[in-house]
Amino acid sequence: MVTAALAFLVLVAAPAASYQQALAGAPPPVVSVERGAPSCAAGCMSAIEAVTYASYLGTKAGVAGIFEMPVVEVGQQNGMFYLNSETDYRDRNCLTVAMTPRAMNDLVGTTDLADIRERLRSRRVIVNGIARQVRINFLNDGRPTGKYYYQIHVRVGDAGRVRIVG
Numbered sequence: 001m002v003t004a005a006l007a008f009l010v011l012v013a014a015p016a017a018s019y020q021q022a023l024a025g026a027p028p029p030v031v032s033v034e035r036g037a038p039s040c041a042a043g044c045m046s047a048i049e050a051v052t053y054a055s056y057l058g059t060k061a062g063v064a065g066i067f068e069m070p071v072v073e074v075g076q077q078n079g080m081f082y083l084n085s086e087t088d089y090r091d092r093n094c095l096t097v098a099m100t101p102r103a104m105n106d107l108v109g110t111t112d113l114a115d116i117r118e119r120l121r122s123r124r125v126i127v128n129g130i131a132r133q134v135r136i137n138f139l140n141d142g143r144p145t146g147k148y149y150y151q152i153h154v155r156v157g158d159a160g161r162v163r164i165v166g
Contacts, residue, residue, distance in 0.1 A: 040126050040165075044068040047085035047095035050131040054152045055092075062132035067154060068165070069095050070124050074117045081111075083120060090149060097127050099156045106159035124166035129154040 045053070047069040054063050069085040076082065081104045086094035101111045108119050131154050138147040156162055 040066060040068050044126065045131075048093055050095050050154070051093055051152045054131040054133050055150070057133065059133050059135065062130035064130045065128075067095065067127045067129070067131065068124060069097070069127070071120045071122070074113070074120055076113045081113075081116065083125060089151065094151065095131065096151055096153045097125065097129075097156055097162070098153045099159075099162070103156050103159045103162070107162055107164070120164070123164055126163045126165055127154050127156065128161045129156060 044066050045063075045068070047067065050063060050065070050067045050069075057063065069083075071083045071085070072087050073084040073089065074082065075084065075089065079101060081099045081101065082089065083097040083099065084094050085096070088094065089096060099107070104116060105111050108116055110116060110119075131152050133150050134153045135148050136151055137144040138149075139145065
């Protein structure tokens, strides 16, 4: 029973390319870190993999890893900046990097949304963090309606965990 649970955890936490390696007991793929910034080798997870694994875990846990994703859209709400892997942030396949203003300023040198969009949209980023399922409540006059949906977020408070690669 314990072996089955461990195998499941390995499958949920490991990127797709390393399933066979993980099950065979082989070492995980190499993921390098250059001056503290994440860098991808064979071990990075795509946005779809991160969303899939985090959705399996629900709100109970998150998926720790290094994620590579395109920045398709950029948004801002309640002081946070959001980098989305899909045009519609509500898309079930969207991975969202939620960044504090300080982290965003350290990454791109500004907190102006138009400048951030210009600098990051259509680029690729690599993020070191934990992908977690976050409940988003629908509001009416500032009060929850009882309706909700889930997004998958990687929260970033330190720009050193993000690298712009393309």
